[in-house]
Amino acid sequence: MGVAGKHFPSHAHDGNAQDAGATPQAPAGTGAADERVRRESRFGHLLGRPEFAAISGTVLVFAVFAIGAGGSGMFDLDGVMNWSQVAAYLGILAVGACLLMIAGEFDLSIGSMIGFAGMMVALPTMYFHLPIALSILFAFVCCVALGALNGYLVMRTRLPSFIVTLAFLFILRGLTLALSVMFANRTIVSGVGDVARADWLANLLFHGTAFRSLFVALAHMGIGRMLDNGQPLVPGVPKVILWWFGLTAIGAFVLARTRYGNWILAVGGDANAAKNVGVPVKRVKISLFMLTAFCSCLFAVLQVADIGSAAADRGIQKEFEAIIAAVIGGTLLTGGYGSVIGAAFGALIFGVVQIGITYTNIDSDWFRVFLGVMLLMAVLFNHYVRRRVAQS
Secondary structure (H helix, E strand, O other), X not given: OOOOOOXXXXXXXXXXXXXXXXXXXXXXXXXXXXXXXXXXXXXXXXXXXXXXXXXXXXXXXXXXXXXXXXXXXXXXXXXXHHHHHHHHHHHHHHHHHHHHHHOOOOOOOXXXXXXXXXXXXXXXXXXXXXXXXXXXXXXXXXXXXXXXXXXXXXXXXXXXXXXXXXXXXXXXXXXXXXHHHHHHOOOEEEOHHHHHHHOHHHHHHOOOEEOHHHHHHHHHOOOXXXXXXXXXXXXXXXXXXXXXXHHHHHHHHHHXXXXXXXXXXXXHHOHHHHHHOOOOHHHHHHHHHHHHHHHHHHHHHHHHHHHOEEEOOOOXXXXXXXXXXXXXXXXXXXXXXXXHHHHHHHHHHHHHHHHHHHHOOOOOOXXXXXXXXXXXXXXXXXXXXXXXXXXX
């Protein structure tokens, strides 16, 4: 769906172009090709893709750690699962953050929402003795409702989403601390993991690993290490990784192949022009705030089921890490351009570097330095791409 005022990559046809596959002809009587048609090299086409920088960065990061930590076990099966799990948690947040940023908005309440959602699972389960499946459903309903409220306030007041969600960052963090002390008299609630393990639905969707029999077979084949009790060191694929792959695939498909995806790009490129051609701008943006809240709650539920406890201070700075992953993945801070696949690679870079540093002799304090450098390089590259797309 084309939208007035919206810039598309240079390979897209404009409104006066012929059907796809047709070659524009030069005017009769002239031997020159139409000057409006510009041939683009394959590398130039790749350079215009939003995820190009993230994929290139991923290749570079893997090459660096293959040289610096190749024999340390980082690329053994258990090492791969370690950094993949870190990337998966951030990748879940990055899906929602990326799509919202493409629509031209930010959500800084993501991190606080994680702590809040975890406590909304733990308190009803441990202190009101509700089935954990109902507690999880309650947490999702609360978080999605708060996301809708975030979006509604942004649309209604026309205040920058940065300000509105910054306010909710403090509101949710304070509310989580107050509720945990009120009901549990402490800021950490333990024992939730055992309850999740005993509940078949929570255990099926959120706890433990998948494909256990496959990993047992791989261990017997020598792929992966065996413990003394005969069980594989890596029992399966953590379910957070499956959720990450699933959400990324759905998000990428929606953005690239559906009308709703076109709406997201349109409202981020020029909201007024999108509104003038019938795009429901308010509905699109509110739904994306609800999506970021859903992703935050999913992060919290998986974390509580994995670690076995909820803490009021969980999720600190995760809002910035999700934005960093999206920006490294090619999403413009100004909206209208980005890639869910790129955000997934941005999260992968984050996970590989955070865990990979522990396999080397490099001081882990340098991790934040590296992250800042990657962010700066991504912003500069995205600025270049934006100028290039705008001039096409």
